[in-house]
Amino acid sequence: xxxxxxxxxxxxxxxxxxxxxxxxxxxxxxxxxxxxxxxxxxxxxxxxxxxxxxxxxxxxxxxxxxxxxxxxxxxxxxxxxxxxxxxxxxxxxxxxxxxxxxxxxxxxxxxxxxxxxxxxxxxxxxxxxxxxxxxxxxxxxxxxxxxxxxxxxxxxxxxxxxxxxxxxxxxxxxxxxxxxxxxxxxxxxxxxxxxxxxxxxxxxxxxxxxxxxxxxxxxxxxxxxxxxxxxxxxxxxxxxxxxxxxxxxxxxxxxxxxxxxxxxxxxxxxxxxxxxxxxxxxxxxxxxxxxxxxxxxxxxxxxxxxxxxxxxxxxxxxxxxxxxxxxxxxxxxxxxxxxxxxxxxxxxxxxxxxxxxxxxxxxxxxxxxxxxxxxxxxxxxxxxxxxxxxxxxxxxxxxxxxxxxxxxxxxxxxxxxxx
Amino acid sequence: xxxxxxxxxxxxxxxxxxxxxxxxxxxxxxxxxxxxxxxxxxxxxxxxxxxxxxxxxxxxxxxxxxxxxxxxxxxxxxxxxxxxxxxxxxxxxxxxxxxxxxxxxxxxxxxxxxxxxxxxxxxxxxxxxxxxxxxxxxxxxxxxxxxxxxxxxxxxxxxxxxxxxxxxxxxxxxxxxxxxxxxxxxxxxxxxxxxxxxxxxxxxxxxxxxxxxxxxxxxxxxxxxxxxxxxxxxxxxxxxxx
Numbered sequence: 001x002x003x004x005x006x007x008x009x010x011x012x013x014x015x016x017x018x019x020x021x022x023x024x025x026x027x028x029x030x031x032x033x034x035x036x037x038x039x040x041x042x043x044x045x046x047x048x049x050x051x052x053x054x055x056x057x058x059x060x061x062x063x064x065x066x067x068x069x070x071x072x073x074x075x076x077x078x079x080x081x082x083x084x085x086x087x088x089x090x091x092x093x094x095x096x097x098x099x100x101x102x103x104x105x106x107x108x109x110x111x112x113x114x115x116x117x118x119x120x121x122x123x124x125x126x127x128x129x130x131x132x133x134x135x136x137x138x139x140x141x142x143x144x145x146x147x148x149x150x151x152x153x154x155x156x157x158x159x160x161x162x163x164x165x166x167x168x169x170x171x172x173x174x175x176x177x178x179x180x181x182x183x184x185x186x187x188x189x190x191x192x193x194x195x196x197x198x199x200x201x202x203x204x205x206x207x208x209x210x211x212x213x214x215x216x217x218x219x220x221x222x223x224x225x226x227x228x229x230x231x232x233x234x235x236x237x238x239x240x241x242x243x244x245x246x247x248x249x250x251x252x253x254x255x256x257x258x259x260x261x262x263x264x265x266x267x268x269x270x271x272x273x274x275x276x277x278x279x280x281x282x283x284x285x286x287x288x289x290x291x292x293x294x295x296x297x298x299x300x301x302x303x304x305x306x307x308x309x310x311x312x313x314x315x316x317x318x319x320x321x322x323x324x325x326x327x328x329x330x331x332x333x334x335x336x337x338x339x340x341x342x343x344x345x346x347x348x349x350x351x352x353x354x355x356x357x358x359x360x361x362x363x364x365x366x367x368x369x370x371x372x373x374x375x376x377x378x379x380x381x382x383x384x385x386x387x388x389x390x391x392x393x394x395x396x397x398x399x400x401x402x403x404x405x406x407x408x409x410x411x412x413x414x415x416x417x418x419x
Numbered sequence: 420x421x422x423x424x425x426x427x428x429x430x431x432x433x434x435x436x437x438x439x440x441x442x443x444x445x446x447x448x449x450x451x452x453x454x455x456x457x458x459x460x461x462x463x464x465x466x467x468x469x470x471x472x473x474x475x476x477x478x479x480x481x482x483x484x485x486x487x488x489x490x491x492x493x494x495x496x497x498x499x500x501x502x503x504x505x506x507x508x509x510x511x512x513x514x515x516x517x518x519x520x521x522x523x524x525x526x527x528x529x530x531x532x533x534x535x536x537x538x539x540x541x542x543x544x545x546x547x548x549x550x551x552x553x554x555x556x557x558x559x560x561x562x563x564x565x566x567x568x569x570x571x572x573x574x575x576x577x578x579x580x581x582x583x584x585x586x587x588x589x590x591x592x593x594x595x596x597x598x599x600x601x602x603x604x605x606x607x608x609x610x611x612x613x614x615x616x617x618x619x620x621x622x623x624x625x626x627x628x629x630x631x632x633x634x635x636x637x638x639x640x641x642x643x644x645x646x647x648x649x650x651x652x653x654x655x656x657x658x659x660x661x
Contacts, residue, residue: 113625118468175599175625181524187598218593219569231471
């Protein structure tokens, strides 16, 4: 490719101007990389914080075999449960591929009565004592954590300790509607307060409750749950894990519907909201790149105007316009891509620096904006792809739309003494 | 031993079946009296725990032992047009803003009051519960009603019915055995078919300051045709032309 070879030779030949263009591109890309990193950080915070409580990660989900049939027909699914969940969990955890199987309920929203006062709107989360992932997401600020032997106990968010006249040991009556719409209640003992490691205003009304009390409030019998979250051992392929579970299900005669979590789509409302914010961020990045791209192309057009002798020489040597379009497009693409890569490297360095500052806050507004109590710039391959892809696409587009005019040079300028 | 046990079990089984059927007959007789096919004007008063008073006035059109019912609000102004229809276990509310019917759960609280939509429209004892006669005296029967399905509004209700088939009290319990609501049936009035309680007062032991009451102001017996009890009729208002 002669055009490619000539473009690579032209870049150092016009080093000063290309350096300016590259620096501008790098600065813009560094800023945009940080912009997308902020969005990545929001999503990471949400998944580690609120998502960890309400929609914890798993590799495979196990459902009642009739669950999706009912869901597809818009029929109530609350009855489509897994019974003997504890026995099934133990059997699954005996499989070499499975690290842990966690019985999981849908959420419940209920009111609390304590000391003759009513406290509205608590979001109940069943805290399985063996769910290591969930227990790793918070620390206890007063009292103690929920253990295997606990029955009818509750943990409240640390802000409840500050705002409600409740102390560990108090009895609370929880009343609300179960999954079937029936009024349900349970008397529980407050055993402590938890502080999420990645706090968020959406967690302040969360109440962690033992699975037995949760089942009662949900209208379920003992060991009856909505689904099982299955986490595979590190290094085990999800397909292999799925096959092992299906074989186990067939052999044991316990019919279950296994689904890959990654194929289920994202049903976590918080991640969906922040995912939508990210889409807006990406659109803003592309618009910024488009505007910057046209600005750069104007500089390139001026640059080419100053290189009319060179262009005229190419024409004198028999070059056609499409060849020169290719040549100068390659040249500006390499300069811009080089700038983009430098910008990303600069962005990565700034990201490390900013994250090292460890900015945290308990302010709810701050937590909503950054998705959690810690300002963290995240990292995802998509940020890299959007910037590099955006720069490539916009450089090509702007080249095609602006270079043609700059190349309208008569061959005679190659031999002119002056302009 | 075997010769004694078997007949004893048989007698016990028959006695329990008889008691259950008898209890069901009492509940059905009470429902027939309380919920005739009629046009009924009602007043719902809700007093919050902060002492605020809210009033809802409504007219209901009922059929088939309250299996089919339309409720139209006449006050307050913000509720006018937000009418409700209940067909068997399904409740729809009309949304005047969109002109559409929206399905709502029977157990959803009615405007934040102590009544659920199911209570306002009808607490269907005979369909949703298995009644068992627990005690009886010269004036009353005490029945224990246990939910047939998990979607009944309360897990267990202790219902006291007098010998004229008028309910006196209803005490609602959750599956965990907690008392969550008491219903007192008071102010007997002859509304056209003999005296029956005109007011139901609902309280919760958890919040004793909060009180809701539903009073039947006027009741006119009338058989409405089946085509009236259609969710499309929430906007068509056919029953008003009959």
